Amino acid sequence: MEEFKNNEYAVEMYKIVKEFNDVKAIDNVDFLVKNGSIHGLLGENGAGKTTLMNVLYGLYHPEQGEVIIKGIKSDINSPTKAISLGIGMIHQHFMLARPFSVVENVMLGRKSRKGILLDTKETAEDLVALAEKYKMKIDPYAKIWQLSVGEQQRVEILTALYQGAEILILDEPTAVLTPQEVDGLFDTLREMKNDGKAIILITHKLEEIVCIVDEVTVLRDGVMIGNVEVDCNTTKSELTKMMVGRDVLFNFEKSLNKTGEKKLEIKNIKVLNDKNFLALDGFSLDIYAGEIIGLAGVDGNGQKELCEALTGIRKVESGEVKLDTINIENKPPLFSIQKGIAHIPEDRHITGLALDWSLKKNLILKTFKDNSKFGLIDEKKIQERWENARIAYDIKANSGDDSARDLSGGNQQKVILARELENKPAIVIANQPTRGLDIGATEYVRQKILDAKGDGAGVLLVSADLEEILQLSDRIAVIYGGELMGILPSGSDVKKIGELMMGKKLEVKQNA
Amino acid sequence: MRNKLIKNLNQVLLVLGIIVLALLVGAIIISFSGNSPLEAYFSMFNGAFGSKQRFMEVLVRMIPLVIMALGTSVAFKAQLWNIGGDGQFIMGSILAMAVSLYSGLPAIIGVPVSIIAAMIGGGLWSGLAGWLKVKFNANEVITTLMLNYIAIYFLSFLVYGPMMDAQGSKMPQTALVPEAYRLPLFESGNRLHMGIFMALILVVIMIFFWKSTVGFKIDLLGQGEKVTTYSGVSVKKMIVLTMVISGLLSGIAGWTEVYGVQYRLLEGITSGYGSIAIVIALMGGLNPIGILISGFFFSALLVGGATMQRMTDIPYSIVDIVQGLIITFIIARTAINFKEIKNKIARRMGHVK
Numbered sequence: 001m002e003e004f005k006n007n008e009y010a011v012e013m014y015k016i017v018k019e020f021n022d023v024k025a026i027d028n029v030d031f032l033v034k035n036g037s038i039h040g041l042l043g044e045n046g047a048g049k050t051t052l053m054n055v056l057y058g059l060y061h062p063e064q065g066e067v068i069i070k071g072i073k074s075d076i077n078s079p080t081k082a083i084s085l086g087i088g089m090i091h092q093h094f095m096l097a098r099p100f101s102v103v104e105n106v107m108l109g110r111k112s113r114k115g116i117l118l119d120t121k122e123t124a125e126d127l128v129a130l131a132e133k134y135k136m137k138i139d140p141y142a143k144i145w146q147l148s149v150g151e152q153q154r155v156e157i158l159t160a161l162y163q164g165a166e167i168l169i170l171d172e173p174t175a176v177l178t179p180q181e182v183d184g185l186f187d188t189l190r191e192m193k194n195d196g197k198a199i200i201l202i203t204h205k206l207e208e209i210v211c212i213v214d215e216v217t218v219l220r221d222g223v224m225i226g227n228v229e230v231d232c233n234t235t236k237s238e239l240t241k242m243m244v245g246r247d248v249l250f251n252f253e254k255s256l257n258k259t260g261e262k263k264l265e266i267k268n269i270k271v272l273n274d275k276n277f278l279a280l281d282g283f284s285l286d287i288y289a290g291e292i293i294g295l296a297g298v299d300g301n302g303q304k305e306l307c308e309a310l311t312g313i314r315k316v317e318s319g320e321v322k323l324d325t326i327n328i329e330n331k332p333p334l335f336s337i338q339k340g341i342a343h344i345p346e347d348r349h350i351t352g353l354a355l356d357w358s359l360k361k362n363l364i365l366k367t368f369k370d371n372s373k374f375g376l377i378d379e380k381k382i383q384e385r386w387e388n389a390r391i392a393y394d395i396k397a398n399s400g401d402d403s404a405r406d407l408s409g410g411n412q413q414k415v416i417l418a419r420e421l422e423n424k425p426a427i428v429i430a431n432q433p434t435r436g437l438d439i440g441a442t443e444y445v446r447q448k449i450l451d452a453k454g455d456g457a458g459v460l461l462v463s464a465d466l467e468e469i470l471q472l473s474d475r476i477a478v479i480y481g482g483e484l485m486g487i488l489p490s491g492s493d494v495k496k497i498g499e500l501m502m503g504k505k506l507e508v509k510q511n512a
Numbered sequence: 513m514r515n516k517l518i519k520n521l522n523q524v525l526l527v528l529g530i531i532v533l534a535l536l537v538g539a540i541i542i543s544f545s546g547n548s549p550l551e552a553y554f555s556m557f558n559g560a561f562g563s564k565q566r567f568m569e570v571l572v573r574m575i576p577l578v579i580m581a582l583g584t585s586v587a588f589k590a591q592l593w594n595i596g597g598d599g600q601f602i603m604g605s606i607l608a609m610a611v612s613l614y615s616g617l618p619a620i621i622g623v624p625v626s627i628i629a630a631m632i633g634g635g636l637w638s639g640l641a642g643w644l645k646v647k648f649n650a651n652e653v654i655t656t657l658m659l660n661y662i663a664i665y666f667l668s669f670l671v672y673g674p675m676m677d678a679q680g681s682k683m684p685q686t687a688l689v690p691e692a693y694r695l696p697l698f699e700s701g702n703r704l705h706m707g708i709f710m711a712l713i714l715v716v717i718m719i720f721f722w723k724s725t726v727g728f729k730i731d732l733l734g735q736g737e738k739v740t741t742y743s744g745v746s747v748k749k750m751i752v753l754t755m756v757i758s759g760l761l762s763g764i765a766g767w768t769e770v771y772g773v774q775y776r777l778l779e780g781i782t783s784g785y786g787s788i789a790i791v792i793a794l795m796g797g798l799n800p801i802g803i804l805i806s807g808f809f810f811s812a813l814l815v816g817g818a819t820m821q822r823m824t825d826i827p828y829s830i831v832d833i834v835q836g837l838i839i840t841f842i843i844a845r846t847a848i849n850f851k852e853i854k855n856k857i858a859r860r861m862g863h864v865k
Binding site: 311313332333334337338343345347350351352353354355356357361365366368369372375376377379 | 723725726728738742743744745
């Protein structure tokens, strides 16, 4: 840090006010980031974290306040200006051209050093050197669509570094990563910190970042609540309270494990993924009534295909899926809906909701036939249905006529829960039910899943979040490469689960 | 409920705004061409509404346009870009004509049968495109467009060949529809026929259609294939069904034109209605009432433009220009985020304060 003696701070933002339609999204916030440090920006969804960073990145112009970068007062009126000041931002949703290769993406928007010819080779070499310096592994000629989400994130980071970023903003960088990828990312960030760069991590998942950040600023409802130095020993309850404004219970009452009879039997199924490779290769699992079975695994090991196969959305090539005694594999989706298999899909926006539709109509996506009279949708009935769901699931919206798009992620998920859990399902398939949600909503969704189990449903909880699996599951199954690695009892050691997630099979007595 | 009303009102204001904007920009272009925009618009207005006869002509034109636009709107709602309205119109009118020429049924049975025949002709023609999409993943824009050409040349083949009027003047056209089969006129000397009721009834039917479970499924398909499958609705079935419904409406439009206006088949019977119907459907926000209103406007524009050309020196291309401007503004409307602009203005005002 010695080389930055002159200015201790990389970023100084004073008394920032940003309004949208007379609502103060950010109200008089001071935000300071030291050189050579990793700074957490913590807050619930809607607390103003991203807005504040968009001000820093020149996407928004603040109504009041001043921004000082490396000791120089700056008027950042565009991202171009921000980049020229050495500020880089990695958005939650990556901005990459998918058909292009890594190096081509980095070259986008830059002048070639070879005039009208492309300097692809030189850039690729620079890129590899840069990646090595920051402990990243990347193939510069790989196409973006071939890369995992974690690798795509690396490309974003490399692009920012290549543009000369000294101040790097990462918006919810861990939300899409697996535990292993998170570790890799943090190694990279530490290297960058040692290099004197300032890093800002926007997040609402504080447990993941306490060990890496030096300091945390907490925002709530657009106001700065506090600025604290943290390390691995900082307890999260304190910070959580600052974020949410109340105590949050992370320890759920797990009702006593009184499992019922076998509900769903998955026997040796083979399922193809979208690219026609085997996503599930002889996968078997039984789900009992009144239990939550957590399916742990690194993303992309067949979880999505499993959920789709169980709900009739994806074809099962061979093997059997039995609900009670009925075979349900390769039946149309409507069949499993009618048989009481609820499905909370991984992708709220594309699969779980008709985004442009009203909330009312979204509630009856699967039951529109029952909510109609003489072939016409019964407006009165669905209005009632909405009123009930709004109260029962605490959905925050102005009216049932609002479109689903206008709701926050947490409220969108509540609408899905209201629809899926309404008719006391026999089986609940929940794929990443809390991904991208804030603490309050996460807590809510988990409680509802526990309630469903309490009502006797057999729940398959697919999650890349081990903490979630450990909190909720009665049994923990681990998937790797489309195969079941083993089933562990609740309360198993994380390391043990981790081993299975990396593809080590559990030794089990073979049942005939 | 009030929210809905405001939403609908906004839609209407938006359409009016688009029309006014198109007329204003059109005025600039007209004045560049050395004509007086006021004179042009006046004679256009006069041409459409200046007499009872002209006004009725507007309604005559409106009948097939509104029905076709309703058909187009069904497919568009499901994000299926059926641009083959003309082909479906032609196939509908061919089958409808065949009934009156060959069936020998009394009118009381023959007319309903001819409507059904028109629906089958139009419905199967676009259903074919739907089936091709489901079976071979063939893009419906291409297939419906190509099917247009097939229908157009098939019609030519028929009116020059097997269906040509044997007794007639050896013109490329069929014999006339027997008088008993024809849609009655409101008054002799005017072309306005009872088909107007068909158009109005279909508008009402479509209002209810969008509240039905079938309409629900078609609308859902427009929200994406994934959410449709997830909701337990078969995407493949819905694609075919949507296209069939879309096409059968255009088929009915063909029926009104044959039985109400032309009384026979002839080349060029669609007069390019298909493309205008697309604009009407989009300008009407794919909503039946909106389609009725914008259909009326476009019919007035077409009829008024034609009269204007006859009465003054101002060229008919003015009509095309205004039409083109309207399309441009409709497309621009989806591209421009009005909320963002409003916010920007609000921010500016805030700065001043």
